[in-house]
Amino acid sequence: MASRRPPANRRDAHQVPVVERRRAAVKLRIEGKSWQEIADLLGYDSKGGACKDVSRALQKAVTDLALPLEEYRQLELDRLDAMQEALWPKVLDGETRAMDTALRLMDRRAKLLGLDAPTRTEGVLSLDVIDASIAQLTAQVDAARTQTGPAD
Secondary structure (H helix, E strand, O other): OOOOOOHHHHHHHHHHHHHHHHHHHOOOHHOOHHHHHHHHOOOHHHOOOOOHHHHHHHHHHHHHHHHHHHHHHHHHHHHHHHHHHHHHHHHOOOOOHHHHHHHHHHHHHHHHHOOOOOOOOOOOOOOHHHHHHHHHHHHHHHHHHHHHHHOO
């Protein structure tokens, strides 16, 4: 026997009031209302129910924002490209103000792409550096031995 699930449009229709109530609960919480006040105003069974619904709404908002972040970054990059393209003829004509603006656009693009992040540099060990370190350690060991004197 197949499970009895309401048609998608009935399920969606049921979700609209839930989403609206959650949105209203978040708004009230932002306004400084207590959990009990939110529960009373919006018809929750308890202040815990209001709190849980606000938490769910905020979690969904965070989840929903994570996916379009790359899309938003690409949109911003496209806008920067369009601005630079419109500005470029003036840059080529040597207009100083246009050059300054173009540099600001390029700086913004670099920040969006993470190009200005600090780069990690590795130290390079050479035989000379290793030999110098060994000589220094040997001298320290010899100095320590002479300070303590011969072993009995």
